Amino acid sequence: MVVLNRIYTRTGDDGTTALGTGERRPKYDLRVAAYGTVDETNAVIGVARLHTGAAPVLADMEAMLARVQNDLFDLGADLATPETGEDLGYEPLRIVASQVDRLERDIDTLNAGLKPLRSFVLPAGTPAAAHLHVARTVCRRAERLAVELSGTLGEFVAPEAMKYLNRLSDLLFVMSRVANARAAGEAGGEIAGDVLWVPAAGRGD
DSSP states (O other), X not given: OOOXXXXXXXXXXXXXXXXXXXXXXXXXXXXXXXXXXXXXXXXXXXXXXHHHTTOGGGHHHXXXXXXXXXXXXXXXXXXXXOOOSSOOSSOOOOOOHHHHHHHHHHHHHHHTTSOXXXXXXXSOSSHHHHHHHHHHHHHHHHXXXXXXXXXXXXXXXXXXXXXXXXXXXXXXXXXXXXXHHHHHHHTTTXXXXXXBOOTTGGGOO
């Protein structure tokens, strides 16, 4: 159980922070950047939920995002506790295959109702869609950092953790399309749905 009696401890005043193993690292350390960006992804999803939660037509996505936010705390704990081969005195929390599988099922469920894409889409449309696109790009950044960390000598990132980030960015992309498509349906077609990229459109007058 996590108990937070004091918010400030002063232990980080020297520019370091503690990992789950007790080891202290600089706050600019790549591992800290990776799980910090997972936290950032979680916060941006929280903003997106202001819009999915306010739209009854997006109730299924709201439930999915609530579960994802909880998973992202698991993922942060995973990344914050590197494999050392030593007994930590507790079982570290790790992302498991079933959490990745759940994302894949959610992607398939939502994508089944969408028309096939024949162009890239712009990160635009409804407020829900736009914020989901922001969450997607932050998630991609977290993934890049995790991949970089996994390729760093002496570091290890579990494959399921990287798979989770990869699938999550896909889910957020599909969710942004669903948000626009359902808004278009509710508005009787007044909203266009996907905002498509038009190559070289800015070259005109």
